Amino acid sequence: MNDSVLMLTVMAAIGLGTPIVFATVGEILAERSGILNLGVQGMMLFGAVMGFWATFQTGSLWLGVLLAVIAGAAISVIHAFNSVTLRVSQIVSGLALTIFGTGVAIFIGRAGSSPLVGRPSREIFEPIFPQSFADIPLVGPLIFGHDALVYLSWVIVAIASYYLFHTRPGLTVRAVGEDPASAEAAGINVSRVRYIHVMLGGALAGLGGAYFSLALVPSWQDNPIGSAGWIAIALVILASWRPWRALWVAYLFGAAGRVNFTFQTLEINIPSNLLAMLPFLLAIIAMLILASGKRARLLGSPEALGVPYYREER
């Protein structure tokens, strides 16, 4: 039962989806405060290389994770400064952050006389429960078959969801994202809220990046994350800015990636380049359905998303 195609696909979906869960939840937090950050790919790569470096130097996975989180938050300040303080186009600033983060990550990876690039990770995140637990039918792999960061992602999703929808600071974030002028009138410091949530988004993107370089493809190569950052941005819309939905759509995306290969191993004869498109096709179709016409509002897109906020224009 644990070897069934379905179970193996679900396990692959969780593995491939986990870094995207981190990044998507992070982007949800930023966008809920009204800031669109297209720099996710750059923040993830920066987190991935810094996390890899720290683990490579110290042999400690958790120091790697910590540095990845700090690195992601630190680089996201650039976007917060551009979009909150300077009020430049968030699209342009975000794209610039992706280009910058990608370049810096490659540069760090190649710097020095014995560069990081082309090296396997010194330590690797592995399932934390003994194999005997994972051998339990059905629940074994699903509950006990993961590495620590997968469990951490579940905790983060739960916390983010509770925070946004059941706490006063969460309400504040949503208020800032919907109507910053009214929020300001109610005594909320809009800039501070936005800075904090862009940085939380950066921290989670950095963590997602480290999941690639320390768990999924435990190595540093110029780009070990594929295009995960872009996918995370698309999935925010699919998840309609809700953390729990982000978990499911990220897993769905992971499963769609695996289905291509599963179909091939099962000798189901569909051209593989069509199957390779499947995840992206799925994302585009779902976004078209969800974002068309009046449904867009029902989705919960923050009203002030991407709009620079000027106090004096109240």
Next chain:
Amino acid sequence: MARNKWRLLILLAVVAMLAAACSSSSDEETTTTAASGDTSATTEAPAGEPFKVAFVYVGPTEDKGWSWAHNEGSKYLEANMPGVVITRLESIPEGPDSQRVFEDLAADGNQLIFGTSFGYMDPMLAAAENYPDTVFMHATGYKNSANMSNYFGAAEEGRYLSGMAAGARTESNLIGYVAAFPIPEVLRGINAFTLGVREVNPDAEVQVVWTSTWFDPPKEGDAAQALLDNGADVIAMHQDSSAPGQAAEAAGAGWVGYNTDMSEFAPNSWLTAAIWDWGPYYLATAEAVKAGTWTNEPFYGHMSDGTVDLAPFGPSVSDDTKALIETRKQEIIDGTFQVLPDPIVNQDGVEQPLGDIFSMDYFVEGVIGNASG
């Protein structure tokens, strides 16, 4: 309002400066074109002037894979040809837009340009037509013109030998093969590998999964995992990343790499790999172009001339298997053993003529998968 006006002004200023920068650099380019057009009309670079060679890679040079191997070759050229100036462009996507890259390099005075990926073929051909005084060399393709030719090597010789190591290792008799695109080069490799597998283990089969990428570590790792999940206990690959090997290592399976010695990524899984040494060929080509003796004759390197070799064996390869492989290797070098026989038995078990191996479009017996992708 005033603020917006300022912003607009600044934006205009930036655009104007960028435009100025671009136009001045393109002026520069046209002058160099004219200059190089004059000098290389005789194909021979005047003494004292640097001989400029450019390399264009599809992936990062640090991938420890295909592009890395070519870049090592460029370093060999740099070290052994006095006065050579090398330009390296990496991660250049395949497709029509790459023509601009090749033309820029030609305009920049490069007398010899190497493009090392299949998808550069038509863009290079178009660029070669526009820059008739520059020599264009395309790896893995099959088109040439007056100033363009192609080069490659018989990776299948190394693939066959690495298949023998895989066939000896497998216990489930299912070997997974993570492959990039269904083009002749890849199909040749899979077929030679499978023939090598079945020489030592006639019951084993090779299952192919297409990824549609050359370098995408998460995707290529996942493809390997899908094969392992399906019962494969050895993973082979035609990819530029090491991710399939890391998946094999985590599953305790065997791994046959490609391009370079990647054993560091999966020390226990590592069996061996077909590897490249492009340096001597690059040096010979550059010297021929400089001396004006270059012809557009395609080059196909072999194990016998050192272009193709076999990486060091991993710990799980037995001495018996090593001896068997070494014997075959010597026969290949001596030219007494053909890795792709003619006639050849195809996937359906039917004997057919080998045909032109550079347009191979079928699988041999023992391969599971679809040869058209």
